[in-house]
Amino acid sequence: MAVKLDGKKLSQKIAVQLQQDVEKLKFLGVTPKLAVVLVGDDPASQVYVRNKRRMAQKIGIETSDLTLPAATSEAELLQTIAKLNQDSTVHGILVQLPLPPQINEETIIQAINPLKDVDGFHPYNMGKLFMGDPYAIPCTPNGIMQLLSEYRISLTGKKVVIVGRSKIVGRPLAALMINHNATVTVAHSYTKNLFELTRRADILVAAVGRAEMFTQTAIKSGAVVVDVGINRNDAGKLVGDVDQMKVADVASYLTPVPGGVGPMTIAMLMKQTVKFAERSVKGIGND
Numbered sequence: 001m002a003v004k005l006d007g008k009k010l011s012q013k014i015a016v017q018l019q020q021d022v023e024k025l026k027f028l029g030v031t032p033k034l035a036v037v038l039v040g041d042d043p044a045s046q047v048y049v050r051n052k053r054r055m056a057q058k059i060g061i062e063t064s065d066l067t068l069p070a071a072t073s074e075a076e077l078l079q080t081i082a083k084l085n086q087d088s089t090v091h092g093i094l095v096q097l098p099l100p101p102q103i104n105e106e107t108i109i110q111a112i113n114p115l116k117d118v119d120g121f122h123p124y125n126m127g128k129l130f131m132g133d134p135y136a137i138p139c140t141p142n143g144i145m146q147l148l149s150e151y152r153i154s155l156t157g158k159k160v161v162i163v164g165r166s167k168i169v170g171r172p173l174a175a176l177m178i179n180h181n182a183t184v185t186v187a188h189s190y191t192k193n194l195f196e197l198t199r200r201a202d203i204l205v206a207a208v209g210r211a212e213m214f215t216q217t218a219i220k221s222g223a224v225v226v227d228v229g230i231n232r233n234d235a236g237k238l239v240g241d242v243d244q245m246k247v248a249d250v251a252s253y254l255t256p257v258p259g260g261v262g263p264m265t266i267a268m269l270m271k272q273t274v275k276f277a278e279r280s281v282k283g284i285g286n287d
């Protein structure tokens with residue numbers, strides 16, 4: 001049976017550490033503040049925004065939730081971002097993706113001040129990450145790295161297969177893992193003989209968004225399996241991209257869904273916000 005990579009537990013541990021960091025900041029007169037911009041009323045996005053608000057409250061991070069109507073124009077959203085860029089009390093800005101079709105995501109991401117870009121999606125931050133000198137790291141990939149590190153799973157010399165090439169997971173995770181000396185292959189919808197490839201992986205990361213598509217036949221015995229998927233199955237139950245029951249028998253470690261990568265994503269968002277606030281205060285923080 002695979003050992004569970006418990007993201008929920010680790011996220012709670014991180015929250016306790018962050019509470020202390022925030023107390024110090026408050027003593028110095030700074031309250032970390034995260035602005036979350038949500039355009040429209042996608043129910044999945046609302047759940048995510050609610051979870052973020054709850055963890056921020058627990059840690060003592062101030063949040064400002066800006067919910068704009070689904071018909072908001074690109075110009076209006078750009079104005080909102082310009083205001084947040086100028087507001088010196090705001091340390092982090094997150095624009096929830098996906099955006100409605102009338103708004104160009106790249107245009108919006110590029111409008112965010114890279115120094116306030118808690119998602120790490122700005123081309124400046126993506127570039128820094130790919131150069132091996134990150135400033136802000138995308139939250140889901142960062143959460144996966146923290147989780148592997150917590151369980152002492154080393155990346156050096158490992159064969160990693162990441163299935164999915166999105167800008168929020170696959171690409172930045174590949175960059176991070178290369179920085180940590182892994183041999184990384186990124187597979188996607190055009191990859192041929194996918195399971196032949198995944199069966200060779202020491203570490204498999206499933207980030208495609210298709211319910212339970214990876215079963216035991218896709219996995220090498222003893223592999224580490226990271227399940228990034230969040231899907232609803234036919235019964236309306238929350239399931240990952242991995243068939244958890246079947247894969248748990250062959251994998252050495254496995255992230256559950258829920259309670260794996262999801263809570264780690266939120267914890268990393270909080271950590272990044274606190275880091276940005278620390279950087280605004282001279283002489284404290286690690287970098």
Ligand SMILES: Nc1nc(=O)c2c([nH]1)NC[C@@H]1CN(c3ccc(C(=O)N[C@@H](CCC(=O)O)C(=O)O)cc3)C=[N+]21
Pocket residue numbers: 047048051094095096097098119139140168230238257258259260261262263265266
């Ligand atoms: N600008 C931007 N940045 C993001 O990081 C971003 C985004 N947009 N858009 C949507 C995706 C999705 N995402 C999730 C994060 C945590 C959970 C999460 O907390 N999941 C819990 C609970 C899930 C549940 O109960 O529904 C779990 O897996 O245990 C889910 C989804 C961040 N994303």
